[in-house]
Amino acid sequence: MACFVVPAVEAVVTAAAAKIVKNNEKEALPVSEGENTGKSFKIPFSRKLRWLTNLLLGGSALLLFEHIWHGEVVPYFPFLTAASNPQDSVEMLHEMATAGVTMALLTTAIWGVMLLVAHIAEKRVNAAQSSEVNE
Template identity: 55%
Template sequence: MACFIVPAAEAVITTIAARAAKSKEASSESAKARLDGAEPLEAEKIPFSRKLGWLNKMLWGGSVLLAFEHVWHGEVVPWFPFLTAASNPADAAEMLHEMATVGVLMAVLVTAVWAGMLAVCSVIEKKAQKKEQKEQIEQKEALKKALSAEG
């Protein structure tokens, strides 16, 4: 009936959060670049705002396509009150119940899948960082050996 409204509401919140995160990341990145030389390792990490963007796209995309489905079934109309179920109290109660169950579960499932994507991403990032650190140590040791051999 109107289950898509719940993930759409979440999408609004996450879009605002992504914009806030993006502005914060921009300032912190420039500060780090001035302070130390360990920036390249940090730069390889995917910024959180970009990760939040994945959730935004899933929520907005899903909500828009579901809203289209509701238009198709005549549950959403282009005139007030826009939701046909909102025109009488009995249908409105049923609509609210559907939003509280189906709608909330939709938002939770999409967020859970996104959390899973973040977990996988984090593991890959950590592995890449460890590999890079190991390579740096090996390079330093090789350099030391070469210098001691010369001396």
């Protein structure tokens, strides 16, 4: 009914957070663009936040199309057909609270796994670099 709204809202929040973090952090070069300067490599957190934003936005955009396909989203007010009567509204809110929240949580959890993999990759690059320096 409107489950995609929850990840879409999270995408907006993470996009804003990524902008703020980018403004605050010092320019650290990502691993792929880094040079062997002897400093440790770290992928900027703003870039990692953009991964989550991309996942959430991309998914929400395609799910929005699915909802238009099924006639659940319309191009006129109130935009969500379920919002036109109280009974359907309750059902819609229930779906957002269950399926929508689960979608957002699972996407965030998968992003968490990506962060873990990136952290391990950073460690490996730094370890390889320090052993090169020692040799």
